[in-house]
Amino acid sequence: MVDMNRIRSDWPGKEAVFQPEDQSRSAEVGKDVFEMMDRYGHEQVIFCRHRGSGLKAIIAIHDTTMGPALGGCRMAPYGSTEEALEDVLRLSRGMTYKCGAADVDFGGGKAVIIGDPKRDKSPELFRAFGRFVGGLNGRFYTGTDMGTSPEDFVHARRESRCFVGLPESHGGSGDTSMPTALGVLQGMKATALELWGSEDLSGRTVAVQGVGKVGARLVRLLVEEGARCLIADVDGSRVDALREAFPDAVEPVDVGAVHAVSCDIFAPCAGGGIINDETIEELKCRAVVGSANNQLEDDRHGDRLHERGILYAPDYLVNAGGLIQVADELSGYNPERVMAKTRSIYDMLLEIYRLSREQDIPTYRAVDRLVARRMEQVADLRRIFLGL
Ligand code: NAD
Secondary structure: OOOOOOOOOOOOOOOOOOOOOOHHHHHHHHHHHHHHHHHHOOOEEEEEEEOOOOEEEEEEEEEOOOOOEEOOEEEEOOOOHHHHHHHHHHHHHHHHHHHHHHOOOOEEEEEEEEOOOOOOOOHHHHHHHHHHHHOOOOOEEEOEOOOOOHHHHHHHHOOOOOEOOOOHHHOOOOOOHHHHHHHHHHHHHHHHHHHHOOOOOOOOEEEEEOOOHHHHHHHHHHHHOOOEEEEEOOOHHHHHHHHHHOOOOEEEOOHHHHHHOEOOEEEEOOOOOOEOOOOHHHOEOOEEOOOOOOOEOOHHHHHHHHHHOOEEOOHHHHOOHHHHHHHHHOOOOOHHHHHHHHHOHHHHHHHHHHHHHHHOOOHHHHHHHHHHHHHHHHHHHOOOOOOO
16 A cells, blocks of 8 residues: 655655646656656546636645645646656655654645746646645645645635645644744754753754754753754854853854754754755764754665664654644644644654664665555554544
8 A cells, every 4th residue: 555665755846837738748648647656656646627707726636545635736837747856756655754744644645736936837837726626525635735835725715725835824733943943953963862862952063054944942941951953054144143141052154064064963954955966975963853854865864874873864854843733733733732743743753763773774774664664554544544
């Protein structure tokens, strides 16, 4: 049932040009779509078109063993329908693993809207999208991702209740960076326990790449724990703000060299793919624990970290705090419950480290195995008839 091939949700649409009438590509997709679904193990793919608003969207539901599919909605000027389909298939499969690792009762799904977020957005477009999501009758819940904002989904929410991550003024839980940063901190504590026999981070040096919403909160939490932070960000004003706030505990380092400074933990909190052929041999840390999605450019980089004895906290487990928060909205948002669940990332990561140690496998493989086992257990439970 569970496809153990690894997924990578890279970002292929960045430089692409949207070609709205690319018929030949669409025909190609039609021919291969079932094959692509089989390759990734998908249950359902829905193509959504509303001519009035210009909506072209694809919703992919990967696996609902653990519950309704949950995953963000991306908007981007994809170069072709095929490219959009490939992205939504890979991202939705990633969500199955992410939900499984976070132990929330949701499966994996994702949506993409084909269009330029700066030019093609309108209330009608999101309302049309909302009607398609509503038509799935609770099989799929979605919200913000790259290219979309919580405000966009205020329009979509008028057509269906299946939207999460709305602004607080509209009943949503708001910014997810706090639980995300807390989850990363818990990951660091578990890592410290694994490496040094104590979860105490005081006196440890952490190099943080990217001090945006999550990175800056993480630095604050680390300073409270008595750690020293080496920080880098392409936006110098963000570095300056933290340096002013914590002159004794924070030190700026060069943006191009933050991964290569000597430290206890390297925390990637900017873009993906930071652990790659160029950076991996330059790392001078004992562990990599950060919020960025898709930190390993390729699986083999996870293997190489394992060989080098650098402990890698799988990104989709340690950055699950935000997911835990939006999933909680569907049970009536409770911040204390979110924080308690986020703290449990600590125990889950220790379990991953144990599996990795005992079976001598890289941690990214250990977390996949754990999720596969969890899904099998849930599938087994669902064999019990609930009654009519
Ligand atoms: P953000 O945009 O607020 O912050 C990212 C920061 O990284 C910015 O300050 C940016 O200037 C900086 N940056 C970009 N490229 C850089 C580079 N090459 N070197 C140094 N700094 C660079 O985003 P965020 O919400 O803080 O998210 C950070 C990462 O965590 C992203 O990869 C995101 O996908 C992931 N993540 C975030 C959440 C969340 O709840 N916000 C949840 C899960 C995962």
